[in-house]
Amino acid sequence: MPRLRHLRPLLASSALAALAALAALAAGASPLLGCKRSSASAGHAGTKEDPFVVGMSQCNLGEPWRVQMNEDLKAAAAKHPEIRLVLKDAQNRSDTQRAQVEELVNEGIDLLIISPKEAAPLTKPVAEAFKKGIPVIVLDRAVEGDQFTTFIGADNKKIGREAGKWIAATLGDKGGNVVELEGLMTSTPGQDRHAGFLEGIDLKAHPSIKIVFTADMQWLEPNARKEMSSALATNPQIDLVYAHNDPGAHGAFLAAKESGREKSMKFVGIDALPHEGVQYVKDGVLQATFAYPTGGAEAIDSALKLLRKDTVPKQVVLGTKSYTSESAAKGGEAIP
Numbered sequence: 001m002p003r004l005r006h007l008r009p010l011l012a013s014s015a016l017a018a019l020a021a022l023a024a025l026a027a028g029a030s031p032l033l034g035c036k037r038s039s040a041s042a043g044h045a046g047t048k049e050d051p052f053v054v055g056m057s058q059c060n061l062g063e064p065w066r067v068q069m070n071e072d073l074k075a076a077a078a079k080h081p082e083i084r085l086v087l088k089d090a091q092n093r094s095d096t097q098r099a100q101v102e103e104l105v106n107e108g109i110d111l112l113i114i115s116p117k118e119a120a121p122l123t124k125p126v127a128e129a130f131k132k133g134i135p136v137i138v139l140d141r142a143v144e145g146d147q148f149t150t151f152i153g154a155d156n157k158k159i160g161r162e163a164g165k166w167i168a169a170t171l172g173d174k175g176g177n178v179v180e181l182e183g184l185m186t187s188t189p190g191q192d193r194h195a196g197f198l199e200g201i202d203l204k205a206h207p208s209i210k211i212v213f214t215a216d217m218q219w220l221e222p223n224a225r226k227e228m229s230s231a232l233a234t235n236p237q238i239d240l241v242y243a244h245n246d247p248g249a250h251g252a253f254l255a256a257k258e259s260g261r262e263k264s265m266k267f268v269g270i271d272a273l274p275h276e277g278v279q280y281v282k283d284g285v286l287q288a289t290f291a292y293p294t295g296g297a298e299a300i301d302s303a304l305k306l307l308r309k310d311t312v313p314k315q316v317v318l319g320t321k322s323y324t325s326e327s328a329a330k331g332g333e334a335i336p
Contacts, residue, residue: 001019002241002242013290015197028195031107039046043108043110044110046082046083046110046307046308047082048081049274051081051082051083051084052083052084052110052111052307053084053086053107053108053109053111054077054080054081054083054084054086054109054110054111054112054113054300055086055088055101055104055107055109055111055112055113055302056070056073056085056086056087056112056113056114057086057088057090057097057100057101057104057112057113057114057115057116058070058087058088058089058090058091058162059090059097059115059116059117059141060089060090060091060117060216061089061091062091062092062219062220063219063245063247063249064159064247064271064273064276065245065271065273065276065292065294066115067127068096068273068294068296069115069139069140069294069295070087070296071296072294072295072296072297073085073087073113073202073296073297073299073300074087075296076296076297076299076300076301077300080300080304083300083303083304083307086104086107086109086130088100088103088104089097090117091110092117094116094117094118094121094122095121097114097116097117097121098121098122098124098125100130101114101122101125101126102125102128105128105132105134109134110134110135110307111134111135111136111137111303111306112126112129112134112135112136112305112333113136113137113140113299113303114126114136114137114138114139114143115138115139115140115185116138116140116141116142116143116187117141117184117187118141118184118186118187119141119142119143119144119186119187119188120144120186122143122327123143123144123145123147126138126143126147126148127143127148127154130147130148130149131147131254135149135188135303135306136148136149137149137151137152137299137302137303137306138150138151138152139148139151139152139153139295139296139299140152140153140189140294140295141153141187141188141189142188146314149306149312149314150302150306150312150313150315150316151314151315151316152295152298152299152302152315152316152317152318153189153294153295153315153316153317153318154291154293154319154320155192155317155320155335156188156192156193156196156220156292157192157193157195157196157199157251158191158196158320158335159193159196159270159290159292159320160192160193160194160195160196160197160199160200160244160270161174161196161197161199161200162200162290162322162335163193163196163197163200163242163268163270163288163290164196164197164198164199164200164201164202164242165200165201166200166268166288166322166324167197167200167201167209167240167242167268168200168201168205168206168209170240170266170287170288171206171208171209171239171240173208174208175206175207175208175209175210175212176208176209176210176237176239176240177210177212177235177237177239177240178201178209178210178211178212178238178239178240178241178242179211179212179213179214179228179235179238179240179241179242179250179252179253180194180197180211180213180214180215180241180242180243181214181215181217181224181227181228181241181243181244181248181251182194182214182215182216182217183216183217183218183243183244183245183248184216184218184219185216187231189244189292190216190219190244193244193270194244197242207331212231212235212238213231213234213235213238215227215230215231215232217243217244217248217251219244219245219247219248220247220248220251221247221248221250221251222251223248223251224243224247224248224249224250224251224252224255225251225252225254225255227252227254228241228251228252228255228256229255229258229259230270232255232256232259232261237258238256238261238264238265239264239265239266239301240265240266240267240268241253241256241265241266241267241268241270242268243267243268243270244269244270245270245271245278245292246269246270246272246273246276246277246280246286246289247269247271248269249267249268249269249277249280249286249289250267250269250276250280250285250286252267253267253280253285253286266287266288267285267286267287268286268287268288268289269286269288269289270290270292271290271292272289272290272291272292272323272332273287273322277289277323278323278328278332281323281324281325281328282325282328282329284325287324287325288319288322288323289322289323290320290322290323290335291319291320291321291322291323291332292320292321293318293319295316295318298318302316319334319335320334320335321333321334321335322335
């Protein structure tokens with residue numbers, strides 16, 4: 001059996017190599033997959049050579065406002081070489097966003113920023129990241145519970161309330177028929193902008209104002225245009241459209257224009273991006289819009305504080321302004 005004797009060293013060597021490979025896999029140090037670090041246990045140094053990694057999970061980029069949020073985040077992060085921003089787009093799917101949050105955590109981020117599509121489905125992955133010791137900044141839309149580090153956003157109920165007050169004052173004693181085009185009603189901003197609007201318009205105090213049509217356009221202009229077409233088909237008189245964002249208001253305007261009725265009604269939105277809602281007001285397309293700041297710069301500022309082990313408030317409420325034909329050219333009017 002001389003051949004077997006010659007093979008024994010080779011077989012022993014192969015067995016040892018296989019055992020070593022198995023040990024490496026058990027330790028999470030696969031040469032093929034690379035070694036993934038847990039931010040809670042290792043993390044980065046926060047230097048130019050080894051910057052902190054900040055993962056950002058954006059629910060979608062189909063809304064101009066969210067594109068602007070990402071631009072604001074990138075501009076703020078670019079001023080700090082000690083951090084590296086990793087952006088993910090969930091493409092308007094909660095299941096995709098859950099998977100992306102888990103992916104960011106597994107990749108060893110030092111801090112998570114998330115603007116969730118919906119509250120309930122994203123609560124668990126956010127809480128799991130938080131429990132692992134990763135600071136979590138929830139931006140714009142809230143999650144359920146308190147398993148996060150800080151929430152940054154404007155007061156959507158207040159903005160909706162101010163819009164409702166403006167609409168009631170504009171329609172006056174004569175009143176009129178109102179269409180409400182809601183944002184995604186499984187999201188907290190949609191719920192709050194609706195609730196605040198009803199408080200502000202106060203239908204009991206203004207019985208001549210009627211809400212004749214309501215639909216969820218999910219923040220998207222094409223959906224708003226479609227829903228507004230339905231409203232126009234079933235309501236011969238519409239005096240004002242309140243949309244939960246400016247793309248929704250613009251979509252409603254385009255549908256009304258297509259039917260030749262845009263001059264008989266007013267349009268009100270929320271967001272007030274300079275190149276979008278504010279410009280629509282200046283052009284006479286919208287009669288009013290209310291500012292909803294993206295919070296991008298504030299999120300990066302809070303991230304830096306947290307990464308340096310400083311404390312931040314549990315909630316940061318951003319301010320708002322109204323922009324009308326009278327105030328748009330002057331930079332809007334702050335709402336206390």
